[in-house]
Amino acid sequence: MKADVGVVGLAVMGQNLALNIARNGYAVAVYNRTAERTKKFIEERVKAEKIIPSYDIEHFVASIERPRKIILMVKAGTPVDEMIEELLPHLEKGDLLVDAGNSHYADTNRRLEKLSHHGILYLGMGVSGGEYGALHGPSIMPGGSLEAYRMLQDVLTKIAAKTEDGPCCTYVGNSSAGHFVKMVHNGIEYAIMQSIAEIYDIMRKILRMSTSEIGQVFEEWNKGELSSFLVEITYKIMEYMDEETGKPLVELILDTAEQKGTGKWTAQAALDLGVPTPSLNVAVFARTISHFKEHRRELSRVFGEKSRVTSDKSLIKDLEKSLLLTMFLSFSQGLWLIHEASKAYNYNIDLPEVLRIWKGGCIIRARLLNYLGAILKENPENINLLASNNAMDFVKEKLSSALKVSSIARESGLPTPVLNSSIDYLFSLTEENLPANLIQAQRDFFGAHTFERVDKEGTFHVEWQKLE
Numbered sequence: 001m002k003a004d005v006g007v008v009g010l011a012v013m014g015q016n017l018a019l020n021i022a023r024n025g026y027a028v029a030v031y032n033r034t035a036e037r038t039k040k041f042i043e044e045r046v047k048a049e050k051i052i053p054s055y056d057i058e059h060f061v062a063s064i065e066r067p068r069k070i071i072l073m074v075k076a077g078t079p080v081d082e083m084i085e086e087l088l089p090h091l092e093k094g095d096l097l098v099d100a101g102n103s104h105y106a107d108t109n110r111r112l113e114k115l116s117h118h119g120i121l122y123l124g125m126g127v128s129g130g131e132y133g134a135l136h137g138p139s140i141m142p143g144g145s146l147e148a149y150r151m152l153q154d155v156l157t158k159i160a161a162k163t164e165d166g167p168c169c170t171y172v173g174n175s176s177a178g179h180f181v182k183m184v185h186n187g188i189e190y191a192i193m194q195s196i197a198e199i200y201d202i203m204r205k206i207l208r209m210s211t212s213e214i215g216q217v218f219e220e221w222n223k224g225e226l227s228s229f230l231v232e233i234t235y236k237i238m239e240y241m242d243e244e245t246g247k248p249l250v251e252l253i254l255d256t257a258e259q260k261g262t263g264k265w266t267a268q269a270a271l272d273l274g275v276p277t278p279s280l281n282v283a284v285f286a287r288t289i290s291h292f293k294e295h296r297r298e299l300s301r302v303f304g305e306k307s308r309v310t311s312d313k314s315l316i317k318d319l320e321k322s323l324l325l326t327m328f329l330s331f332s333q334g335l336w337l338i339h340e341a342s343k344a345y346n347y348n349i350d351l352p353e354v355l356r357i358w359k360g361g362c363i364i365r366a367r368l369l370n371y372l373g374a375i376l377k378e379n380p381e382n383i384n385l386l387a388s389n390n391a392m393d394f395v396k397e398k399l400s401s402a403l404k405v406s407s408i409a410r411e412s413g414l415p416t417p418v419l420n421s422s423i424d425y426l427f428s429l430t431e432e433n434l435p436a437n438l439i440q441a442q443r444d445f446f447g448a449h450t451f452e453r454v455d456k457e458g459t460f461h462v463e464w465q466k467l468e
């Protein structure tokens, strides 16, 4: 029996994806660099599934039906290149390699180019949903050639999460489109996570709510417009008790947030493409600042006590609206970035399709996506969603709450970077005259960088002061 698909890399994500594929009726060949892990996987997790283990790469490749379809589930970065090098001598023209990790889109372009010279097809495929999603249905974002996608389309749509709008998998676009979209998904993920954390901070420090009370509020919110995976896990986290101490575990976790790079890459891509994504960018810096624990400890002493404004529980309604506003604007900024990247890199991405496949399986799945999808369908040119009266009304209806929350946090010395930058993003985009005229004047003053005028065509420079 030959396998329909091969999976390389048997860390938990790889194991779960292999099992998911096998449980959908396919025979799966598996290979891991260390044989021990493969043995353990076969012994402990494989039951009736058709899974063919291999302990050397040659045997692994030979055990797959031609043209071969091999999914790489290895750590992003050098391990992907190393695995490609290892596989390459055993592959034949027309075989397909799929990188399902969180690879940087530039790496994906480079690998696509290299493999095309060998006649090997390649997909850069974003997969979201964590370990659970990999096993029970992730959101899948494949990019590359349509021909390559067609080779694996049936498998991918079968293993993907399903919503009432179909499987959460679509051909995202050319070259590295899949990894780009997954990267922006993560950029949005960072912003939403940070927004939720900011709201949590206000609840515990200003409203002086217990962890359990905070959990109850998030649970309630999850039944309404804020319904989303990230809000859902937040209330579940609040409920989780540490066995050793009997305290909510979240209270015992050190407040330094880690990152593996996708949020940072999103910010870098936005800066490179000249797209404003401030809420996404400050969410990365919030994690960076969290890392300076010792420094923060020292400076908190130097700064001294912060007076916390008090507020009553009626603020909870405002917190809910605030979070809806930041969620909306985080999605809005991410979509704009994808749109500009699609033009700049000829990805040819269908944005409503991206929103559709984010509705299930992935980390940023949220009820709000139905609404965003509807706005975009109405006017596909509305790339940051704000150019619709309906959407603007939605945002404006949340604004006074967001301003109230932001101001209470400001007065209390509490950082709410995503909330504040979202508000400023909205204010900036809705301001016809920005003070950038002064910036231009300053640039021209010290560097003769020239400026344009509002009253006539052309490029101008003046001698702002007489040089002696």
Ligand code: 6PG
Pocket (backbone or CB within 6 Å): 102, 127, 128, 129, 130, 186, 189, 258, 259, 260, 261, 262, 263, 362, 363
């Ligand atoms: C997903 C997640 C997943 C991973 C993140 C975590 O969509 O399933 O985004 O890809 O958990 O990469 O990223 P950080 O370690 O940078 O927070």
